Amino acid sequence: MKRIFFVIFALLLCCGSFAQKAMTPPHVMVVPDLIFCKANGYIRQFNNNGITETIPDYERALSEDPSLHAVLTQIKQLIAENNSDIVLIDLIEAINNAKADHAMSEANFGDQSESIEESIIRNSEADILIKVQYDIAQHGPQYQISYTLNGTDAYTNRNFAPVEGMGKPSTSANPVVLLREAVYDNMKPFLDLMLSYYNNMITKGRMVAFDIKTTGGVNMNTKVGQYSLREQIEDFLYDNSVDGNGLERVKGGNTFLQYQGVYIPLVTTIRGRQRKQGAKDVAQKLVNFLEENGVNADFKIRGLGKVNIYIR
Numbered sequence: 001m002k003r004i005f006f007v008i009f010a011l012l013l014c015c016g017s018f019a020q021k022a023m024t025p026p027h028v029m030v031v032p033d034l035i036f037c038k039a040n041g042y043i044r045q046f047n048n049n050g051i052t053e054t055i056p057d058y059e060r061a062l063s064e065d066p067s068l069h070a071v072l073t074q075i076k077q078l079i080a081e082n083n084s085d086i087v088l089i090d091l092i093e094a095i096n097n098a099k100a101d102h103a104m105s106e107a108n109f110g111d112q113s114e115s116i117e118e119s120i121i122r123n124s125e126a127d128i129l130i131k132v133q134y135d136i137a138q139h140g141p142q143y144q145i146s147y148t149l150n151g152t153d154a155y156t157n158r159n160f161a162p163v164e165g166m167g168k169p170s171t172s173a174n175p176v177v178l179l180r181e182a183v184y185d186n187m188k189p190f191l192d193l194m195l196s197y198y199n200n201m202i203t204k205g206r207m208v209a210f211d212i213k214t215t216g217g218v219n220m221n222t223k224v225g226q227y228s229l230r231e232q233i234e235d236f237l238y239d240n241s242v243d244g245n246g247l248e249r250v251k252g253g254n255t256f257l258q259y260q261g262v263y264i265p266l267v268t269t270i271r272g273r274q275r276k277q278g279a280k281d282v283a284q285k286l287v288n289f290l291e292e293n294g295v296n297a298d299f300k301i302r303g304l305g306k307v308n309i310y311i312r
Contacts, residue, residue, distance in 0.1 A: 024276050026198045029089040029126040030072045032061050033133035046115040055117040059095050070176045075132060078187045094124035118303035126154040142169040145178035151194045155305030156207050161193035205242035205263030208279040212257040212309040219254045224293050236289050237262050240282055283307045
């Protein structure tokens with residue numbers, strides 16, 4: 001009897017160990033906050049469907065502020081010291097990938113509706129952004145740094161773990177030294193908040209917005225098999241979401257459906273394997289599903305959490 005108990009216990013441990021290994025840790029990218037970029041003139045304007053938006057110019061910020069990259073690297077080092085499992089993504093690499101992607105899209109006369117910031121975030125494939133804002137004030141011979149770290153969902157741009165503080169006065173004006181000393185004690189509780197948010201996504205899903213438009217001879221009321229196109233899309237999203245969460249937040253008409261945010265599983269079976277899932281995976285599944293039912297469609301991802309589906 002004892003042998004059976006120990007065998008079962010060992011199997012449970014193995015299963016638990018496998019489950020932990022199968023779940024990939026969060027991918028995190030550290031970036032300067034928009035507030036920091038605005039204060040220092042590292043911004044650009046983007047026309048988003050007739051609305052002018054101000055977005056950070058990460059490349060200009062890194063090239064014109066020699067200390068910024070060192071500051072972002074210091075934050076990454078503090079993260080690694082506290083949790084070596086977190087996957088840290090390099091902002092410069094994401095910028096270079098976005099530039100190559102943009103050049104290829106231009107050469108092929110592709111859709112240019114995505115902003116540079118969205119392209120950088122999409123190419124990073126980050127789950128979470130840590131946005132860094134800091135200021136250094138001088139009081140006589142001493143310097144003091146104030147800072148804010150904002151944990152941000154890379155898919156929705158929602159802040160969920162703001163931490164702010166102020167360092168002790170120092171004779172050093174080096175922002176890297178000042179920031180390390182100021183942030184050091186707060187890094188662990190900050191990461192605990194960030195990981196709690198990520199673990200909550202594992203349970204409740206990751207929110208993705210869907211903008212679906214018909215541009216050809218079909219509309220949302222067209223029969224596709226037994227049901228209308230609208231019903232087929234709704235059923236597909238229900239089957240590929242966590243209990244249909246988010247489907248109630250929808251606007252629709254004869255030629256479009258706009259879902260504010262559908263909660264898709266963070267991990268699912270893709271081509272027979274358990275994998276981490278992103279918006280592009282669900283978009284591809286939806287396009288494949290529609291084509292299997294005789295409806296031509298393609299998709300475009302904006303950033304990481306916005307899916308545009310075009311039904312021809």
